[in-house]
Amino acid sequence: MTVAMGRADTPLPADVDVAVIGGGIMGLGLAYHLALLSGGKARPPLSIAVIERSYLVSGASGRNGGGVRMQWGDAGNVRLMMESIELCKDLAQQLGINLWFRQGGYLFLARSEAGERRLERNVQLHAEVGAPTRLLTAAEARAIVPQLEVAEVRLATFNPDDGVVFPWAFVWGYAARAVERGVTLRTHTSVVRVEPLARGYALHLHTGEVVRARRVVNATGAWSGALNRQLGIDLPNRPHRHEILSSEPLKPFLDPLVVDLTTGLYFSQSTRGELVTGISLPDAPDGSDESLTLHSSLRFLTHLSATLTRLMPITAAMKVLRQWVGPYDVSPDGDAIVGPSPGHPDFVQVCGFTGHGFMMAPAVGRLLARWLGLGEAHPMLARWSPDRFAAGGVARREDMIIG
Amino acid sequence: MTARTFVCRCEDVTLTEIERAIAAGLSDVEEIKRYTGLGTGPCQGKECLSALGRLLVARGLISPAALRPFTARPPVEPVTFGALAAGATEVPEDPSP
Known part of the structure; x- marks a missing residue:
């Protein structure tokens, strides 16, 4: 009906x-x-x-990337997201829709000493709360995503229960x-x-x-x-403008959503096959990032592409299909x-x-x-x-x- | 017309699916795009958008004068990450903790 x-x-x-x-x-x-x-x-x-x-x-x-993760920096958020992910498992039946929910995990990469400490602290916290996050070496991260360039990666974490949905x-x-x-x-x-x-x-x-x-x-x-x-x-x-893009759809090749802590780059493959990716972009000098205008920028495309192709060189041959903008509602x-x-x-x-x-x-x-x-x-x-x-x-x- | 009439060939959206969206009360190209996925594939609506517009006008759901295409998303045609990376002016590094 x-x-x-x-x-x-x-x-x-x-x-x-x-x-x-x-x-x-x-x-x-x-x-x-x-x-x-x-x-x-x-x-x-x-x-x-x-x-x-x-x-x-x-x-x-x-307008968001559809990432769903329990890898947070504090116990309250980890618990809340464990609950959310648990709910996602039955939600397709409950709501009578296809959520395109896929638990391929989240893989966080640290390339700095500070990032390494954050990941170590997170894993300890997650263990206390009961989230199955584990520390990985660069080589182990590469075993999960073989296309990654991991020469600079010092440490990684992986949680297999994290995933993506189609919003x-x-x-x-x-x-x-x-x-x-x-x-x-x-x-x-x-x-x-x-x-x-x-x-x-x-x-x-x-x-x-x-x-x-x-x-x-x-x-x-x-x-x-x-x-x-x-x-x-x-x-x-306050509102803050964030850009994101998706690529042409490909056969499934990428399990987890990957996050590079140093650049704020993240990418995942949606169940529709597209690479969905965004990055922390330094604010535009004209202050437009604080406005609610949702225009796309070339600056985002080039900055993201340069960062992505360094971390995952195989993407150089992939094509960007569409980019768009959504606002974060940022609390201090x-x-x-x-x-x-x-x-x-x-x-x-x-x-x-x-x-x-x-x-x-x-x-x-x-x-x-x-x-x-x-x-x-x-x-x-x-x-x-x-x-x-x-x-x-x-x-x-x-x-x-x-x- | 049969149930297997494809309006959007990139995302396999059929006429039946659009009929279902209209039956659910949706009448705007932006909302029908988000309900069915129409126009979000490689051609970015270049093929299907006019067919949808014509259908909405024929049903009296919108007047030809009020009809607008959905927001065009760059790039105009698919471009490789490699080509775009070559256009970067800033060094992509941000030593956040």
Whole structure:
């Protein structure tokens, strides 16, 4: 059965319990899990609407590389991603879609002494948490990816459970199942004004419609600042432009997603056969990387190609097919910004995932729904609190941000 | 027309799949591209995009005047990483920890 979803003319109720602004993977994953709870333990059933300014998959959820890894620099993130990867195993059945989920592992390469120390520290931490990451010599890394030029590689780590997905299908799956369970999904509709009420908020839409919501979730990621500023909510997450490309499709030849810590280069082969690759690019001098304009650059293509062909010379003969841009929603400490907003407890942030929201979304959608629907706590929620910035100073900074 | 009419030959997208996308409420070339994969292969939509546009207009889902192609992705035609690497001006090294 085909479920109608994502229409510009879906009727919106005048009053809802939860209005989610932003139809990306965070907003839709949360709506799906809330709707699942709503039929069961959450009493009474919740009315939920998701409002998306453009089409589904138009933002960062449709523009990322699809990497899913548990190799992080701190125990909370490792545990969260172990949960997310576990969920991915059954998600295709649950959502009724092909996720193109392939667990070929993540291979991290260190070419400096500092990188070597990071990997050693990670492996020790992962062992404590129970993630199956192991240290490899350069020769062992080459046994996994024979085409690698490893002369400069000092140390590597490999986790066989890490993998890749194809992002588009994921988002459509959450959308279809959410709608099936009663979530109202309206696309091509912007929220132009958020008006605080005695209880909840009135969302004024560009169509002239008004939706009153008991609670509002800001799941607009890199675009969240404009909505927050309307309510005087001052949070430090900022958009940052990231470029990525894919090659012509080839027969499967590359198992893991490879990351070079020194250059921030990463590449993987998608289940569709394309090489999907990006790199940390030094900021353009004109400041355009902080804007939300999504234009591609030749500078990215040449910089990435020079780095990639040095690390994997065989790629010199491969062809680039298409390049595009997506925004990271960068939080100053690399941790997400999730929870009640300062001064606006019923305006909930689900933002600041710093380029790694997609891989975390399966776990985040579920834990957020349990918190919003059942009041259930989760250790990451304390850490992600939007209030932490006002308390002055940031305790730690995640150093395994890639791209 | 049969169920095996291919609209996008690069990504094997059939007319039936596009019909399914339209039945799901999708009517914009950008969203149909992301729902079916149409136009994301080697020809980058040069062959299939006009067929999709014509179908949407014929169904009354969009007016010819409002119809726009999806965002063109560089490069215009496939280019090797080797050729692009030769054009690099900066030394690709960043001694991040």
